Amino acid sequence: MSIEAHQDWLNKQSRVSLMHGPTPLEPLDRLSEELGGPRIWLKRDDCTGLATGGNKTRKLEFLMAQAIEQGADTVVTYGAVQSNHARQTAAACAKLGLACHLLLSERVDWPHENYTRQGNVLLDKLFGGQLHICSLNDVAATRETLLQQFADADRSVFEIPAGGSSPRGALGYSRCLQELATQCETQNIAPDMIVHASASAGTQAGLVFGRSLLDIDSHILGINVFHPDPQTLKDRVAFIVNGMFDTWSEIRALRPLQIDVNHAYFGDAYGIPTKACIDAINIAAQFEGVLFDPVYSGKALAALIDQINLGNLSHLSDVVLLHTGGSASLGAYADAFDD
Numbered sequence: 001m002s003i004e005a006h007q008d009w010l011n012k013q014s015r016v017s018l019m020h021g022p023t024p025l026e027p028l029d030r031l032s033e034e035l036g037g038p039r040i041w042l043k044r045d046d047c048t049g050l051a052t053g054g055n056k057t058r059k060l061e062f063l064m065a066q067a068i069e070q071g072a073d074t075v076v077t078y079g080a081v082q083s084n085h086a087r088q089t090a091a092a093c094a095k096l097g098l099a100c101h102l103l104l105s106e107r108v109d110w111p112h113e114n115y116t117r118q119g120n121v122l123l124d125k126l127f128g129g130q131l132h133i134c135s136l137n138d139v140a141a142t143r144e145t146l147l148q149q150f151a152d153a154d155r156s157v158f159e160i161p162a163g164g165s166s167p168r169g170a171l172g173y174s175r176c177l178q179e180l181a182t183q184c185e186t187q188n189i190a191p192d193m194i195v196h197a198s199a200s201a202g203t204q205a206g207l208v209f210g211r212s213l214l215d216i217d218s219h220i221l222g223i224n225v226f227h228p229d230p231q232t233l234k235d236r237v238a239f240i241v242n243g244m245f246d247t248w249s250e251i252r253a254l255r256p257l258q259i260d261v262n263h264a265y266f267g268d269a270y271g272i273p274t275k276a277c278i279d280a281i282n283i284a285a286q287f288e289g290v291l292f293d294p295v296y297s298g299k300a301l302a303a304l305i306d307q308i309n310l311g312n313l314s315h316l317s318d319v320v321l322l323h324t325g326g327s328a329s330l331g332a333y334a335d336a337f338d339d
């Protein structure tokens with residue numbers, strides 16, 4: 001499928017406009033020189049514009065269109081307490097005039113006051129999101145109670161899965177790959193690799209789906225930041241991609257799916273920053289003036305830096321780091337930066 005045919009097909013899917021785009025593709029020349037490996041290009045999806053930006057904006061463009069088509073007046077979504085997806089969903093709801101309920105689970109053992117007051121929590125509230133915070137074990141029961149309350153009040157609810165990671169949400173990253181392919185053509189580069197943080201799997205699923213349709217050779221590598229067992233992430237990516245082919249049965253893959261995950265930068269647990277991640281955040285800030293986050297994009301950057309330092313990428317000329325955002329949580333993790 002040509003880029004144009006893919007674009008025409010995507011343009012037929014319902015989408016609301018929420019983002020600034022195309023997001024820039026910028027070389028990180030000072031960092032590349034310091035590391036001495038391939039030239040690093042940063043795809044700036046931290047600059048999507050909505051509510052300080054991030055990867056959820058692209059997914060929400062497709063998901064919120066469906067909410068509106070279904071006549072929803074209330075959106076319910078899920079995530080960890082410092083969920084970037086929750087923050088962007090709250091902002092999208094504010095922009096579109098929908099009520100927003102955020103069911104946030106206490107799944108991260110980061111016992112600092114900033115975690116529950118600052119960062120995404122503060123912004124969720126500013127955007128008018130209603131927060132329902134509960135333990136991980138209580139999520140199902142809290143959801144049931146909430147949905148029953150809405151049914152009793154005759155509210156029309158649209159549920160969005162954690163991370164916006166459904167086949168429809170993942171279309172946002174098929175669209176991103178197409179945008180990136182056009183930028184690479186214009187800048188005359190053919191990146192050997194696209195690296196990004198992967199968690200609820202919708203970003204990677206959209207990229208893998210797009211790559212199977214378009215004539216793009218870049219190797220896509222998801223850095224697992226969420227699943228204690230990386231096979232769960234691979235299975236989840238495959239599940240969403242297969243769901244995309246089921247939903248849009250007119251689309252056929254041109255080549256086999258390739259799902260690659262690196263688990264070496266996960267650390268102790270989801271939401272717990274590693275030392276390499278904190279170092280990477282400091283390096284990017286001081287060499288490039290760019291902010292990364294301690295849960296997602298910082299771990300992806302740490303992975304890329306380490307792989308270059310190990311010499312594993314020395315045969316490559318250009319790599320793209322997809323910046324998925326997340327810096328809104330930096331204040332919530334201020335304690336991670338104490339010396």
Ligand SMILES: Cc1ncc(COP(=O)(O)O)c(C=O)c1O
Binds near residue numbers: 085165
């Ligand atoms: C900043 C950031 N980067 C990366 C990801 C991972 O994206 P996905 O959940 O689509 O795998 C997330 C998900 O929450 C995120 O907030």
